[in-house]
Amino acid sequence: NLLWIGLVVAIFCTRYRDMHPVVGSVMSLMFFITPIVWQVDQLPPGRAHLADLNPLTILLELMRQPILGGVPAPMYWAVAAIAAVAGSVFAVALLARFRHRVAYWL
Template sequence: MNFSEALVDITAAFRERYFWIALGWQDIRTRYRRSALGPLWITISTAVTVAAMGPLYGALFDRSPGEFIPHLALGLIFWSFIAGSINEFCDAFSGSAHYLKQVKLPLTVFVLRVIYRQFIILGHNILIYPVVMILLGKSLNANLLLLLPGLLLVSFNLLWVGLVVAIFCTRYRDMQPVVSSVMALMFFITPIVWQVDQLPAHRAHLAHLNPLTILLELMRQPILGVAPPAIYWGVALAAAVAGSILTIALLARFRHRVTYWL
């Protein structure tokens, strides 16, 4: 296996960032062409979901609106970013076959294209939260500064996950519905609608065994004014390092075969 070629693939993709930025932006424009509101339709849909579920589930769980609705709103917003990225990684290479078959480009470009596209949608969806803050009288504090390193760490983890998922879904086309089904299941076992402190004390640790819980909380807790626990940062960083090593090995072995699988 040629590990240097795998590293060159990744570093070259970051040097050619203009390419995946242009592709990601074009994807958004194409998807919402002739739409009056564009990606704001997703924002409106998320806002309606929060408005409908917030009071209902808050009452069911006996939680005050000021506590539960911000938790739910940010949970749905960041879950959409994580789950949307992972689901779209399945089609990252096969959906770009016309590029890969004609031009020699780093494979990482097409994974970064998906992440950038999801960041644009996240930027639209996060506009919901200032409205929630105003309506519920919430405020921010200095812990908000932890959002940037949290986003960077989550994005780094999504990058290696994206390369792994994209390679396997290109080789095994049956993987795409499997990934979608797994992500649908993970929605229910990740604290998006519910909160960890609702679990019995002897089972609360089970929620933290879910890696998506950690990624979600690294982004949600700073906005809620809470500093994520050190264990979250440690686990996410360890996952990023271990996942990157696995991905480099996988990329070194299979990067030349991807085009033939398309």
């Protein structure tokens, strides 16, 4: 998943050079809304489901649960696999479309 995300962001930032600070700001925002320094259990019961809408939460739980001795939910594996396939197809299509222009953007 990180490979296709990096490829899409690289193509985007190559085309629009001013987007580097914007990507940095978005990454800072994603750091705070993803349960990296806080636990999903700390959310109120009515809002805990909102954490599952964040795709980075799902990827983080796939890494965190085995380290903590738990097993990630099968839904997390399915969502991560679907995101990997769909994102990879999108990234390859984007690269195929714009690969001849990247040299001019640099």
